[in-house]
Amino acid sequence: MVRILEHAQLPAIARGFSLLGSGGGGTTTILELALADTSAWPITLYDLADLDPALPCLGAAFVGSTMLLGERLPGEAPFAPLIDAAERWFGERIPVVCSLEGGGLNGLTSLLFASKHRVVDADLTGRAVPDLDQMSLLVDHVPGIFATCDTGVGGVLLVQTDRPIDLERVIRSAVIQAGGAGGAVFAGFTVGDLAEHAIHGSIARALHLGTAFEAAADAPLSELAEVLGGRVLGQGRIMAIDLDANDPHVSAVLVDGEAGEIHRIITRSESLAFITDGLLQASTPTIIVVLDAISRDILQVTDLTIARNITIIGLPGPDWWSGSAERIRHVVPSAYGLAELDGGI
Template sequence: MARTLEHAQLPALARGFSLLGSGGGGATTMLELALVDDEHWPVTLHELDDLDPSLPCLGAAFVGSTMLLGERLPGAAPFGRLIAAAERWLGHPVPVVCSLEGGGLNGLTPFTLTGDRLLVDADLTGRAVPGLDQMSLLVDRVPGVIAACDTGAGGVMLVETDRPIDLERVIRSATIQAGGVGGTVFAGFTVGDLVEHSVHGGTRRALELGAAFLRARSAPLPELAAALGGRLLGQGRITAVEPDARDPHVNSIGVDGDRGQVHRIVTRSETLAFMTDGRLEASAPTIIVVLDAVSRDILEVTDLTLARTIAVLELPAPGWWSERGERLRHVVPSAYGLADLDGAA
């Protein structure tokens, strides 16, 4: 059943998508500001069953360094040229929009397109992930999916390929040429394709998580974790931040626990694993959330600095990934070259 979302629910949505970012996906602040105008609200959020399965759909997201968006703000219609190129290629308009990435700032991206499109509560990840080849439609090899992206100076590139890794590499190269960040649009699929090949209810989950977080933010940490449907993994003070010898993008964060334990957090662009006294407690695709233990701010991996006192929570992974082993292998730590951290999802 369709539901109406009001502007007053935007903070809860944003906090929920921040939680689902698992330490990545970018801060939601920019899009919260972009969506502050009343012209965007109210928004009707449709379930998949509400819509004709034959309706064409698209997903939009910012790709690259989300930190650069704070310095190079996108224009009023950052996806306009990309959607126009996709519709020209397909030969028809695309009336429905879903979320491309269900965590971080991109959870809010489809809300910028609801003026002339129907918003459906489905997304292609259920959490933040770093690679476009990890989008559910590509993981399940749905045929006919295309992608359009920025190349800089008003340029647009469109990609159609049967190899997901090609799409990831080509768009990543174009994004670098565009200055390190840009828009990307997926199209060539339908609402019906999303029934099997997407994570359902991610926006509803974000809203519920965000509302629970705002209500329980000041509660004791175990109670806050329980209010979110998760558990408290540990808390303590960061005493070491060390890059991995195998991959400079991977960091090992040492934490002295408040009860004498030794915790370790492994991060890349998201938080991938949490260990206590050498025992693996949680790993991707489980959503590992790090909070500032004092302010209760939701932290990104770049915020994990020496001497900061933190709390680490675990939230359940989107079930879509574990339904098939072929899906799961795309989001466990070994997908990032960290095979010894698989197995706690």
């Protein structure tokens, strides 16, 4: 079913994608500002069934440090050179666009292209993830996928490989050379490929979540979790943040629970697991949302600081990841080197 998105719905969509970020994916403010021009709205959003499955499609995302995007704002058309290079390599215009990532700021990225492309409501993650080799098309080994990315000062790199990890490492190196943040575009797939090898309806889900969150923002925590389709995991005050001895990017956020229990939130670039009194309560692909207990602001991992009062909600992760053992192994904690935390779905 074709859906018409109005500019007035943008804050709700953005808030929904903040929830789907699971503490990562970057704040949506920059993309909200980029989409502030009301003349670009309304935006037509297509379901996969609305489009010819043979139509070529591309996916776009910002890669690297989302914090740097706030310090060095993207140009007026940051993806234009990347799309031009992809279309030259592909040999024809690519008329359909989806988002690469279905959480955080990149959930909004496909809407930037609505004036020149048909926006399809599908993406390759359904939540925020840190690495490009976790994109669903690569997890399912769809052939012919290639990518373009920034290298800095107008440079463009094109990568085509049968090993997803090569694509991740090469593009990550190029983005570092470009200053730590830049754009990336995936191509070489069709709308039909997305039907089986992508997550469907993330923009619609974000709109639903954001609208429900705004309506119940002042409600009791249990009611808020219910309207979001999730469950309360815990609440309390952050007492300490311990770095993992083996991986300095992994932290354990210790929370003194309201009933005397001890919670731990295990984080990397996203919240990966939630533990109470030593028992695993939730872990990826479950989406672990941390809110400020007073303001109900949706918090990034970087916002978790000592003495902050927080509440934690678990939202169901996309069903796509649970479709096979091969798929789910790319998003459970063992994919991040934390095998002991698998199984908390």
